[in-house]
Amino acid sequence: MAKTTFERSDLTDLIDYPRETLDIELKDWIDLGDKVAQAKLARHIAALANHGGGYLVFGFRDDESVAPNRPTDLSGYSRDTFGRIVTRYLAPAFQCDVRLVQSSAGLIYPVVRVPSHGSTPIGSKADGPHDQKGQPQGIRAGTYYVRKPGPKSEAAIGIEDWQSLIRRCVLSDRDNLLADIARAVQPISEPPPPAIADRLKNWHDESDARWRTTLEKAAALRWLVDIGANHCQLSYLILSDTGIAIPANELQPVLEQVNRDVRKTVWTGWSMFYPFTRPEIAAALHPEFDDGSGVDVLESNLVGDGDFDTSLPDYWRYAVDGRATIIRPYREDRQRTFEAKGRPAGTWLSPETVIRETAELVTHARIVAERYGGSRVVFRCTWRGLAGREIDDFGDTYWSAGRHARADQRTTIGTWDVPVLAANWHEVVAQLSCPVLSLFGFSECGAGLVARLAPRFIKL
Structure with a gap:
């Protein structure tokens, strides 16, 4: 048996x-x-x-x-x-x-x-x-x-x-x-004002630096490739005329509730921004900056857990003013994946996973924005460690072989009104994720592909 x-x-x-x-x-x-x-x-x-x-x-x-x-x-x-x-x-x-x-x-x-x-x-x-x-x-x-x-x-x-x-x-x-009316909505992303774009970029980059400091301290970390060079970072910023202000003591229960709602669209068993309760990996409040200044930020660090045969060493931060970022190594590089698929870590990338995780980010941002009166959401998404990887996928999903990336990283940005995120999220996800796959000569990507893959985004 x-x-x-x-x-x-x-x-x-x-x-x-x-x-x-x-x-x-x-x-x-x-x-x-x-x-x-x-x-x-x-x-x-x-x-x-x-x-x-x-x-x-x-x-x-x-x-x-x-x-x-x-x-x-x-x-x-x-x-x-x-x-x-x-x-x-x-x-x-x-x-x-x-x-x-x-x-x-x-x-x-x-x-x-x-x-x-x-x-x-x-x-x-x-x-x-x-x-x-x-x-x-x-x-x-x-x-x-x-x-x-x-x-x-x-x-x-x-x-x-x-x-x-x-x-x-x-x-x-x-x-x-x-x-029903999504086909009539053309979700064209408009660039945010420079000050807003810089605010999200600073958050994105500062979180990356904080994460790299965490990596240096992770003596028990076991991963098949260099995580610092092979991961994605997905961030967003919610905009509102009156500003977003989530009470710090409500941040964790709010994320728990939002997580439940996100799972109507995406749920594969390892959710983004999930506030685990096991003491050694439980999310905890921190000041935004190491000197104790800045707004309150709920931070979750799974990097120090050490054993990732069946999990992921996620690192995420969620600020009370509606800024969020998650840094996640590729599932394709897990020891468990290598044993099951027989492909060495660092040699391939899953289009379905890229699209699905972008969809989860967009859905998460939209639900929080609706809850707190957000009008628009700005996204910044970065994928690193792409050079030399080939398009492939998990399970029974097949893409034609032989398509490799020569560029090593791709960053996509976009800004959309919150109603558009609800009405035509397939197109929003495509605009954020397809430029990554185009580095592989992957020409099939678009809103239609996102819509066809969407039923697979719930695998529990």
């Missing part, structure tokens, strides 16, 4: 440090064949969907301790199982993703990702099994469930329960409308 390999991801953080929040519901080991248990799960799934999405994490008690009596067979925790529960009890129907995730201690836990509702909230269409008094157990037909402090999954009652749900429905409907 082939050995199953479990990829470390954002989900690993959920089981290494289990916690119950409005986004996360911990569940003990349960009999998935029990009808009452299915009805209760349906209630939690509906509430999480109406909250904007979240997770069911199995194998933990309410006090966040590991549940005893672990089943020997976890095959019942499958997409089909939860699909049947959703179909039986909820409308409109939708699909949950299910993953078996390995903790740092080596134990496997099922994690169910519940997506957000769309322009219509999720309601219950059937009662759970009735008790001896004729009362439904677990879920009641014709009810809309939401997450409430506790956390609990309960019926929506007052305006405070409905307000955020209605707002998300309206935003979803707006996004659908924008998508």
Whole structure:
């Protein structure tokens, strides 16, 4: 029997440090064949969907301790199982993703990702099994469930329960409308004023310098190529007439919420700007500059983690005034990738990954801008270590061989109104990422290719 390999991801953080929040519901080991248990799960799934999405994490008690009596067979925790529960009890129907995730201690836990509702909230269409008094157990037909402090999954009652749900429905409907008219929108990037362009460039360059200082201290770092010469750096700056001001104490929870929304468009298991909670890699507030001056910046440094067989040594910074940057070595250069593909590190580049990661950046910027009243977003993206690499890709994606880059790096910039980022993000992503691939003689890149690849950007 082939050995199953479990990829470390954002989900690993959920089981290494289990916690119950409005986004996360911990569940003990349960009999998935029990009808009452299915009805209760349906209630939690509906509430999480109406909250904007979240997770069911199995194998933990309410006090966040590991549940005893672990089943020997976890095959019942499958997409089909939860699909049947959703179909039986909820409308409109939708699909949950299910993953078996390995903790740092080596134990496997099922994690169910519940997506957000769309322009219509999720309601219950059937009662759970009735008790001896004729009362439904677990879920009641014709009810809309939401997450409430506790956390609990309960019926929506007052305006405070409905307000955020209605707002998300309206935003979803707006996004659908924008998508319908996107063909009429020509998202031509306009150069920002020199002072704005310089502000983002300074942030981009200063973060790069800070990261290189971190690299020098990373004695445990193990990577197959020189990270300093082989990586991408993706940055943005949100503009607003009144300025962006995110309270420092809200920055981490805001990024957690934004991360959840980004995953509707891009989610491959290792998200950008994800604030891990494991103490040695947890994001922490820093002053912008080493002398203690500047604005507050949330910084995450995974470079010192050392073991990157199944992870990435990301480094990112997020400032309270809407500046963001992430520096990430190429997945193509991991030891795990070399073992799986047989291509030496530093010899190839994935077009799909370049496009997907640019899409994730654009989506992230747009969601934060919408949340804080941003009007425009300025982007600056740099790819280094391209010379000598050849176009290739992961999995079953194939591009014609023999296309190599002679130039070693490429920087792209652009500025777009926030509505354009929502309405025609395929074109925005193409304008930022295609110039990189053109160095390889890759002529197929454009908004059409981004749109065709987009369904692959969610791989969980």
